[in-house]
Amino acid sequence: MKVGYKIWLDNHGKAFGDGPCELLRRVEKRMSLHQAANQMGMSYSKAWRLIQTLEERLGFALLERKVGGPSGGGSQVTSRGKALTSHYERFRKDVEKNIEKVYHKHFGFAEKKGRK
Amino acid sequence: MKVGYKIWLDNHGKAFGDGPCELLRRVEKRMSLHQAANQMGMSYSKAWRLIQTLEERLGFALLERKVGGPSGGGSQVTSRGKALTSHYERFRKDVEKNIEKVYHKHFGFAEKKGRK
Numbered sequence: 557m558k559v560g561y562k563i564w565l566d567n568h569g570k571a572f573g574d575g576p577c578e579l580l581r582r583v584e585k586r587m588s589l590h591q592a593a594n595q596m597g598m599s600y601s602k603a604w605r606l607i608q609t610l611e612e613r614l615g616f617a618l619l620e621r622k623v624g625g626p627s628g629g630g631s632q633v634t635s636r637g638k639a640l641t642s643h644y645e646r647f648r649k650d651v652e653k654n655i656e657k658v659y660h661k662h663f664g665f666a667e668k669k670g671r672k
Numbered sequence: 673m674k675v676g677y678k679i680w681l682d683n684h685g686k687a688f689g690d691g692p693c694e695l696l697r698r699v700e701k702r703m704s705l706h707q708a709a710n711q712m713g714m715s716y717s718k719a720w721r722l723i724q725t726l727e728e729r730l731g732f733a734l735l736e737r738k739v740g741g742p743s744g745g746g747s748q749v750t751s752r753g754k755a756l757t758s759h760y761e762r763f764r765k766d767v768e769k770n771i772e773k774v775y776h777k778h779f780g781f782a783e784k785k786g787r788k
Contacts, residue, residue, distance in 0.1 A: 557682070558681075558683070559681060559682065560679070560680045560682035560686065561678060561679040561680070562678045563675065563676070563677040563771070564676045565674075565675060565676070565779070566673070566675065567674075646778065647774065647778040647779065650774045650778065651771060651774050654774050655770070655771070658763065658770050662759065662762065
């Protein structure tokens with residue numbers, strides 16, 4: 557037995573969570589929402605709509621489009637988007653640590669007895 | 673902004689969580705899975721399949737059927753089912769308290785600034 561959970565930031569709906577966090581990290585590396593979505597098995601249009609929804613709920617832009625240039629454009633994560641991503645990652649780690657601790661406090665005995 | 677989450681006990685799939693906990697509490701009161709499911713807007717067959725799945729994953733019975741008698745039978749929660757329900761409720765409260773604490777540690781400044 558173990559504890560399972562999902563966690564997210566909510567502002568009249570999901571405003572940020574593990575999926576968006578991974579997507580932004582990938583955009584940061586690839587400079588492209590298209591490639592980032594692709595890596596996660598998500599269609600570009602779905603990723604685009606997701607970003608629109610999150611930006612609305614957060615009240616600030618996560619991505620900025622770069623048009624033209626030698627690489628033919630692409631997307632980049634805004635500085636507020638990068639700050640939120642890092643902030644969320646630290647929060648996420650702390651949540652994980654705490655949930656595991658609470659789980660073991662309440663259900664740790666089951667493990668000790670060798671139950672699964 | 674606030675933190676959103678779902679939590680459950682997992683043993684090769686969801687083995688217990690908020691929904692099952694509420695369902696068992698209602699069975700305890702009504703002595704009937706049928707009525708308990710109904711109160712939660714769930715079909716009897718769905719509730720029955722859910723209980724079967726949870727029992728398989730937990731490795732013990734949650735309900736026992738009472739056949740006949742003046743009330744025409746019904747379901748009762750087993751003593752292990754009752755113990756798990758109480759145990760889970762205490763765990764759930766502790767998780768909630770801890771997640772809120774971690775959220776405020778990391779994102780509390782946003783509230784203080786009056787952001788939503």
